[in-house]
Amino acid sequence: MTGKQRTLRSARWFEQDSIRGFAHRQRSLQMGYRREDFMGKPVVGIINTHSDLATCHQHLRQRAEDVKRGVLRAGGFPVELPTFSLGEVLVKPTTMLYRNLLAIETEELLRAHPIDAAVLLGGCDKTTPGLIMGATSADIPAVFIPAGPMMSGSFKGRAVGAGTHTKKYWDERRKGEITENDWLDLETAMTRSPGTCQTMGTASTMTCIVEAMGLALPGAASIPAVDSAHPRMAAQAGEVATRLALHGLPLSELLTEAHFNNAAVALMALGGSTNAAIHLIAMARRAGLTKYKLTDLVAAGKGVPVLADLFPHGSHMMQDFHDAGGMRALLSRVREWLDLDTIGVDGNSLRSAIEGAQVWNDEVIRPVDNPVTERPALAVVKGSLAPGGAVIKPSSASAELMKHEGRAVVFDGPADMAARIDHENISKDDVLVLRGGGPVGAPGMPEWGNLPIPKPLLEKGVKDIVRISDSRMSGTHYGTCILHVSPESAVGGPLALIETGDRIALDVESGRLDLLVDDNELSARREKWQPPEAPSRGWSALYVAHVGQAEDGCDFDFLLADGRPVQEPEIF
Structure with a gap:
């Protein structure tokens, strides 16, 4: 927070001596409020992603009430604004298709209404980045409330x-x-209460990272959804948001490259989801860090050991992580890699946030000299098959497959894969390739990248095989999966040119992924290649026309920060 008091945006609506000011006050009074409820007070918008179909967010209707309690306690005026709810599993074809839509809706809700600061209620996978991207572009102060993990199964x-x-x-x-x-x-x-996946999937990865960036209150990310501490945290966030309205910085000014570098350190220490790479790049570019890229993320986290012993790479649950000390404890163990001077939304430094933190269980949050695995949580590979890069999660992959050469077995989409995978003559040394799963091709880049092991191999005891795709993988999953291959096949990337029988070479340590096919042969194949038919109407048509590749965060080209000040709505 700053010492300088901000001018309330809401004053433009409520304090004008004009016909419009009259109408704004009149309609507020129509809802049963008094003038003294909202006149001259910070208006805190509660962006709520509750939905009856969003299993992770079933409790957020009540959490909004808890936030209101905190706002009122701090002298503010709370208003709840429901928004698009991206409930993983039930949303098809993928929630990633709608992350940018949530960001757009969040931005426009905050800009169009008399809101001075925001509380963002979310947690399920794409909800966290979507809310933060939107709030950053709206250019107002905001605090994030993680939905919290569900009970252990x-x-x-x-x-x-x-x-x-x-x-x-x-x-x-x-x-x-x-x-x-x-x-x-x-x-x-497995799923016994409201809340996000209790493993270190994308939901917990993103909420924990956001805490490390200072966008949520210290200790908030790991509080179980059904813990009595969760409503107390929500009320406290309401108090903080009310103060932010008067003295806080907009996220676009608060967030620096150091915040994102700290996020990378947290990602590595958590052994978090590969999906975070896409989301962090998108979030950084909304904050004006237009040149922040995948290699910057990996470089910032280089050498950071995986210390959180959580499924899928470990053997514990998020509730165990919380009881062991949560993010404050984990960050205290990797402090040498962090910029401790970054400031959070509460106005305090990261140094202050982790001061006095202790680890209560060394089996859940490992010491630096006894990591869960020697392999990193995220690595980037590039080469003739992925000129723009691809990612792998070595900590959840097989060590013996980190350097591998094999015959490609190619599938054109999940239907083709499902029809053939158990009937093809596939060996454990082959490389399964799935294309058509990128941001443009699917569209929306679904989590198709964790291809199943062919049944004949499963029956022989084979547990892993190299798999390559231009799609994503759930953070709760595991295996030697090369993901986010860029450029994707649908826009003519090299993945589009592979044929079954080609040789593919992977070397994670050297950062290479290569298609071992002669350039002349590839040129001949390219002449025959035809792009897939694009959607002709609706959201999907807009999406494929404007979405970027994985290496650029899959944001829309017209939503990136352009350095110009945010335009406030005209009131006439």
Whole structure:
């Protein structure tokens, strides 16, 4: 926060001695408020992503009430604005198709209404970056409230987590190693309460990263959704937002390159989702860091060990992480890689936020000299198959496959893959390639990248195989998957030219991914290549016309920060 008092935006609506000012006050009084409720007070907009179909956000209707309690306590005027809810799993074809739509709606809701500061209620995967991208572009102060992880799952006395163990037990079911009754029981054993996935998937990755950036209150990210501390945190965030309205910085001014470098350090220490790479680039470019790129992210996190022993790369749940000290404790262990002078939305430095933090369980938050794995959480590979780059999560992959050469087996989309994968003559040394899953091709870049192991290989005990795609993978999943290949196949990237039988070479340590095919042969194939038919109407048509590639954060070209001041709406 700054010492200088900000002029309230809402005054332009409520304090004008004009016919418009009269109408604004009149309509507010029509809703049962008194003039003294909103006149001269900070108006705090609560952007709420609650939905009856967003399982992670079932409790956010009540959390909005908790925020209002804090706003009123601090002398503000709370107003709730419902927005698009990106509930993972039930939204098709993918929530990533709508992240930018949530960002647009958030930005325009905040700009069009008399809002002085915002509280952003979210947590499920794309919700966090979408809200922050929108609030950054709206150019007002904001604080983020993480939805919080759901209760830990339990099945026959064993810890089970959403996504991670869904995949594990699905493979067992395909092999005939689990009963039908057990499979049905698992439907309720894994997901037992409101809240985000209790594994280190994309949801927990993004909320924890946002805390490390100072956009959420210290300690907020890991509080379980059903913990009584969660409503208390929400009320406190309401108080902070009210103060932000008078003394806070807009996110566009608050966020610096150091904040994003700290996010990279947190990502590595968490062993977080590869999806974070796309979201952080998009968030950085909304904040005016137009040249921030994937290699900057990886460089900032270079050498940071994976210390959070959480599924899918470890063996604990988010509630265990919270009980072990949460993000404050984790960040205290990687402080040598952090810029501790970055300022959070509460006006305090990161140094202050982690001061006095302690780790209560060294098995959950490991010491630096005893990491979960020696392999990093994120690596970038480039080469003739991925000129713009691709990513892999070495910490959740197989060490023996980090350097590999194999025969390509190519699938054109998930339907082709589903029809053929269990019937092709595929060996454990082959490389599965799925194309047509990028931001333009799908569209929306679904989480198709974790291709299933062919059933004949599963039955032989094969647990991993190299897989390559221009799509994404759930952060709750695992395996040697090369993701986000850029440029994607739908725009003519080299992935479009691969044929079954080609040789592919992967060397993660050297940062290489190459298609071992003669240039003349590739040129001949390119002459025959035709782009897929694009959507002709609706949101999908707008999306494919303006979305960037994975290396650029998959944002729309017309939404990037351009250095010009945000235009306030005219009031006549």
